[in-house]
Amino acid sequence: MSLPAPPTAVIAEDEPVLARSLARLLAQLWPELSIVGVADDGLQATELALAHAPDVMFLDIRMPGRNGIEVAEAVADDWPEGRAVPLFVFVTAYDSYAVPAFERAAVDYLLKPVTPERLQQSVARLKVRLAERAASPQAGEMAALMGRMQAIAAPEAVPEAELAERIKVLRAGVGNTVRMIPLAEVVCFEATEKYVNVVTPSGEALVRMSLRELMARIDSSDFIQVHRSVLVNANAIQSATRDENGHYSLAVRGLQRPLKVSRAFGHLFRPM
Incomplete structure (x- = not known):
């Protein structure tokens, strides 16, 4: 029986110093994770995701081109049928920046500057989700993601x-x-x-x-x-x-x- 392929990730961050810092921390905390692309804007992040089909995406919220949520939505829209969509982790400098909405659409969210302790928690959560996904049909993962994305876009109730x-x-x-x-x-x-x-x-x-x-x-x-x-x-x-x-x-x-x-x-x- 062949061993499963190592997990892969794309980082989207328009500040190079923060992108390098996150990649360095991930190398320490999750050495088997392979970073297959680093994007400095939302459009490039979408292109890298569709080209490399990563297991995880770390998405800055405020980026040129598209923000992090728009990238996640665009990737989900154009994702090849039959493959599990990436697990999304949002990264933000604002602890009150619509955090409840992020939680509905993401596995996790991280506050800048990302600390090793907090990233370790996120890595543990991602590993659990990847293991669950490997053991369950991919269609269920896609349905769950789409439900979360539609919850963000759903119209607000009118009094x-x-x-x-x-x-x-x-x-x-x-x-x-x-x-x-x-x-x-x-x-x-x-x-x-x-x-x-x-x-x-x-x-x-x-x-x-x-x-x-x-x-x-x-x-x-x-x-x-x-x-x-x-x-x-x-x-x-x-x-x-x-x-x-x-x-x-x-x-x-x-x-x-x-x-x-x-x-x-x-x-x-x-x-x-």
Whole structure:
């Protein structure tokens, strides 16, 4: 019987001194762990993860390109089917930086500067999780991760007193004009950093709110989430096509380009 391959990891940290310090501590505390890549921004971290398929990722929260949570979500979205996604450990300089959210999406989180004692605890936790994963189906690990990622993206509950304020007609800016767009005319919503792009067959417009806020306030059951940044009108979906990597893309009425479906929502389009 062949021995299992040694565990691998990617470090994402935009401060070189801290990246070297973390790698040095890991070499001392977990000598069998192989660091297969070090990234100094979120986009490179995503590329390294998909190229090397590490068992663990240590992700700085605040990085150029993508923050740590966005990297974890992007990696999970594009991860090859049939392989266990990495175990994520977030690293942050702020002990009050949405720690409860990190705990839902990560095996652990570490505060900067990382101490040997705290890292030793994290290593022990990671070893247990890797052992459990080796003994259980990979599909269960993927389902658990996707559940945690969806918990972060889930819309916040709206108090009963605010239900009357739910949106039925959107007021979207187009230059100096404000378009009044009934929800039924919307093909899809696409989140950007500070806005939501409202797409209709006649054009696009922006509203100044987050996708989470919009999801909580629209008064419609017709919209489904197909990606962490996309809601689509179910009545406008014409077909879903699955590629060789298991990813779905949607052909949507009134939209000239396909919409990508993340792996977390691919089950919505499997044949009945």
